[in-house]
Amino acid sequence: xxxxxxxxxxxxxxxxxxxxxxxxxxxxxxxQNCYGMHVLKTHLNTLDIMHGGLMxxxxxxxxxxxxxxxxxxxxxxxxxSMDFLQAARLGDWIRIEIRITxxxxxxxxxxxxxxxxxxxxxxxxxxxxxxxxPPPPESL
Numbered sequence: 001x002x003x004x005x006x007x008x009x010x011x012x013x014x015x016x017x018x019x020x021x022x023x024x025x026x027x028x029x030x031x032q033n034c035y036g037m038h039v040l041k042t043h044l045n046t047l048d049i050m051h052g053g054l055m056x057x058x059x060x061x062x063x064x065x066x067x068x069x070x071x072x073x074x075x076x077x078x079x080x081s082m083d084f085l086q087a088a089r090l091g092d093w094i095r096i097e098i099r100i101t102x103x104x105x106x107x108x109x110x111x112x113x114x115x116x117x118x119x120x121x122x123x124x125x126x127x128x129x130x131x132x133x134p135p136p137p138e139s140l
Contacts, residue, residue, distance in 0.1 A: 005029075006093055010036055013065055020061045023054075028065070035062045035096040039088045049087035050094075055122060056082055059096070059112065063126040066098040067108045074131035075108065083123040092116045106130050 010027035013035070020026065026037045037058065045051040060080050067075045088094050095115050102109040111125035 004038075005036060013061075020057065024058055024061070026058065026061060026065075033097075035065070035098070036093055039090055039092045039094060041090060043088075044090060047087075049089055050092075052082075052084060055084075055088065055114070056080065059114065059122065059124040060126065062096045063098060063110050063112055063124065064128065066100065066112075067110055067126075067128045067130075068135045070100045070110075071103060071108055071130050072134065074133050074135045075128040076131065078107070078127040078129050080126045081124065084121070085123065086116075086119055086121045088114070088116060088121050094121065101125075103130075106132070 005027045007029070009031040010029045013026050013028050023042070024037055026035055028035050039050050043050045043054050059082060060077055063080070064075055064077060093116070096112055098110055098112040100108065100110045106129060108128045108130055109125070111123070113120055114122035114124065
């Protein structure tokens with residue numbers, strides 16, 4: 001498994017911090033308005049499914065990236081919740097679709113669905129603090 005996205009319109013997202021940048025290869029498709037990544041061996045737990053904590057890290061990074069793109073401000077996660085519905089497995093191309101649900105002056109709310117094809121894997125939602133400062137250009 002190479003981690004190459006299934007179509008050329010997916011581009012690797014910008015700087016999200018050392019752990020996300022080095023450990024995951026997360027892509028965004030502006031054309032499809034979604035994120036995606038392959039599940040690699042290093043993402044698996046002892047049951048050979050994607051570790052829940054790693055899925056949470058991916059969701060936090062992706063929801064945060066979407067919040068920054070929408071608000072054009074730096075963000076800090078205030079809350080993140082997850083409902084695990086099914087497991088992601090080695091080689092799966094997981095797709096993450098995000099929806100911004102509300103924005104106030106300093107708070108942004110969003111949710112998302114992680115899926116493998118038509119199979120939903122995770123429901124997630126997050127609340128972000130908006131810093132009021134522009135994000136670094138390389139993070140977009």
